[in-house]
Amino acid sequence: MRILLLCxxxxxxxxxxxxxALARQFLRDGHAxxxxxxxAEQEVSLPEGATVLHLGMRKTLPSFxxxxxxxxxxxxxxRPDVIHAHMVHANLAARxxxxxxxxxxxxxxxxxxxxGGQARMLAYRMTDRWAALTTHVSEAGRQAMIAAGAVEPERxxxxxxxxxxxxxxxxPARRQSSRAALGVDADTRVVINVGRLVPEKAQHVLIEAFARLMRQADSATPSTAMRLFIVGEGPARSELETIINRLGLQRVVTLLGMRHDVxxxxxxxxxxxxxxxxxGMPLVIGEALASGCAVVATDAAGVAELLGDAGKIVPCGNAEALADALDRxxxxxxxxxxxxxxxxxxxxxxxxxxxVARQWVGCYAALTGVAGNGIPEPAR
Structure with missing residues (x-):
């Protein structure tokens, strides 16, 4: 099958x-x-074997x-068999x-x-007829789009x-070498957060929660016995640095910036x-669980579906509850x-x-009449 991923x-x-990741898996499974x-920007690594095109669009109507x-x-x-668009602007462009x-x-x-706001939801609703199908990564997100009037439930x-x-x-070997590279010993308790430094990720709440943890710690315990590392980059970096300095956490909270070794x-x-x-559905929670990591998370959309009873969920924006869960x-x-x-x-x-890739290919096949191996479905 020939699959075009538009983003x-x-x-x-x-x-x-x-x-x-889907591009890598589709290629492994023999698809083009x-x-x-x-x-034009590209920060993620794309697999060899994929055809890649950047359209260089800017935020103007002529550029669109x-x-x-x-x-x-x-x-x-x-000549793709299917166009699978991801994210608002690509979804609307594909439609x-x-x-x-x-x-x-x-x-x-x-x-x-x-x-997005009402304008984007209206745009989704007005263009819905031109999409063969719309999907969401979580049931909570699906319900939010239905409630906003962006799409009918059956669509x-x-x-x-x-x-x-x-x-x-x-x-275990990677754990040891990674902790050594971060400058922490085997007895240091390490908390990791991964995400863009933007307001909706609310890393300021996590930093405040970690400050509570440090204050609650036994005074005989060195402050270096606990560390928080935040992986990611974004416009909220300077604000987070200000909070870290205000709370006196420079020695124990580190903004690592963008990393390619998550x-x-x-x-x-x-x-x-x-x-x-x-x-929507926080991918990194699944990555953390797959890595065997303990997880504490806020109750943002999609978290409960992914985490289940494999970790602890606390209310959004509640630094005290987050600190208590992290402590346990x-x-x-x-x-x-x-x-x-x-x-x-x-x-x-x-x-x-x-x-998940098999599920997508089955969906593509149902929409196109092309079997997953690229051979047309026989007439029935």
Whole structure:
């Protein structure tokens, strides 16, 4: 099957990383893959073997029209069986393309429980007829789009993100080397957060919770016995640095910036902490569980579906509750090998990348009449 993955951009976000992961898995399964980005930036790594095109779109109507023209030209040349768009702008662009041309079936995926305000929801509703199907990564996100009037219930279904369980797995040797690289010893309790530094990820709440932990710690315990590392980059960095300095946490809280070794960072952790106010289905929770990591997370959309009873969920924006949950998790440590494998098994059983990719290919086949191996379905 020839699969075109269309996205708004390729920055280091969860949706973008899922696109890259799906591209890798589709190629492994013998499909042809093209990844087309409306914008020029690229921070995620795409697999060799994928055809890649950046349309260089800017936030102007003439630029959008030019990007749409270039997209149509590429579709006619590359001849995909299906166009699978991800994120708001790509979803709308794919629908407009379908309205104006004889494009192949268009499938649109939303990744956030808050895809935008009323204008975007109206745009989704007005263009819905040109999408063969809309999906969301979580039931909470699906319900939010229905409630906002973006889509009728029968026109949207849930397909979760897939986790690459071969890449994200417990690795004692990697744990030791990663902790050494971070400058922490075997007795130091490590909390890791991974996410863009943007307001909706609410890392300021996590930092405040960690400050509470430090104040509650036994005065005889050195402050270096607990560390918080935040992996990611974004516009909220300076604000977070100000909070860290104000709370006197410079020695124990570190903003690591963008990293390309997230599997190693998760292996280094005793606890993964998610502090977000807004999510769709937070991919990194699945990655942390697949790595055997203990997880504490806020009750943002999609968290409960992914985490189940494999971790602790606390209310969004509540630093005290987050601190208490982190304290209990850190006192328990990463757990026994059996506990680590139980966390991992939840992801292997329900959210593995291989299983999700098969689900997508089945969906594409149903929309196109093309079997997963690229052979047309026989007439019935």
């Amino acid at each position: 708004t951009g390729l920055k280091m976000g969860g949706a973008e990383q899922q696109i890259a 893959v093209a990844v087309v980005s409306l914008t 029209a030019m990007a749409l023209w270039r997209l149509n030209r590429f579709v006619r040349q590359w 407009v393309l379908a309205a104006l041309t004889d494009a192949p079936p268009v499938l649109c995926s939303a990744h956030s429980a808050r895809e 949207i279904r849930v397909v979760p993100n897939g986790i690459d369980t071969a890449l994200f797995r417990p690795d 599997p190693a960072m998760l292996n280094a952790a005793d606890v993964f902490a998610l502090s977000s106010d807004i999510e 998790a850190l006192n328990s440590g990463i757990g026994t090998p059996e506990e680590q494998m139980a966390r991992r098994q939840r992801i292997v059983d329900k959210f593995s990348l291989e299983a």
